[in-house]
Amino acid sequence: MRIFRFNEIDSTNKYLKEREDLKDYDCVIAKTQTAGVGRRGNVWVSNEGMAIFSFALQEDKNLSLEEYMRLPLVAGISVLGGLKKIENLDYKFKWTNDIYIQDKKICGILVEKIRDFFIIGIGVNVNNDDFGYAQDKATSLKNITGKFYSTEDIIFCIINEFKKYFSENWEYVLKEINSYNYLKGKEIEIIKYGESLGSGIAKDIVYEGRLKVEIDGEEKLFNI
Ligand code: BTN
Secondary structure, eight states, X not given: OOEEEEEEESOHHHHXXXXXXXXXXXXXXXXEESSOBOGGGOBOOOOTTSEEEEEEEEOOTTSOXXXXXXXXXXXXXXXXHHHHHHSOOOOEEETTTEEEETTEEEEEEEEEEETTEEEEEEEEOSSOOOOGGGTTTBOOHHHHHSOOOOHHHHHHHHHHHHHHHHHSXXXXXXXXXXXXXXXXXXXXXXXXXXXXXXXXXXXXXXXXXXXXXXXXXXXXXXXX
């Protein structure tokens, strides 16, 4: 496992995507990002004090596309597991792959594909208390406990959890994920590409990683 460290970088995901000599579990860690990328092309505010990193996972041709579709969920439960090892708080898994605590987001995960590698980029609010435009919706470990943490300890704990969960039986991993399901029992509206697909009560996450939602007495499944 090679580790590349930067005080400042545009985006750790972009850095790995641009490396031609990528190896399995190459990892890049940065103190800040000037052009952090979020899901759906959003900007990811990347302040000092966050754990900002990406690692590469080489595609194994023996695994199916279905198995790789689970990666965002596996990454999510790995962040939850890693954080729990550092500070045992009441984290929740918000489908598809956000980790929440006290109803606020504590981390963001972006999985991308380049050649035969998946790039798993993770930003965890650790010692920072500035969350930019997401100020009301986000929190950090320090905000909750008042303590300072080693971001590198957190990063390696999360990667170790990922290695463990990625090699585990999916039924077991899914059970773990469902035991922390933040949305379960909540009234939610499913919005895709700005369009509402309906409102209902969220249930479990099912085998394919889809979320079951009861809408007008009928159970519907929504894709990752
Ligand atoms: C989200 O929109 O919730 C996902 C945010 C992912 C941010 C991380 S920070 C490390 C890595 N580098 C990036 O540019 N993005 C990811």
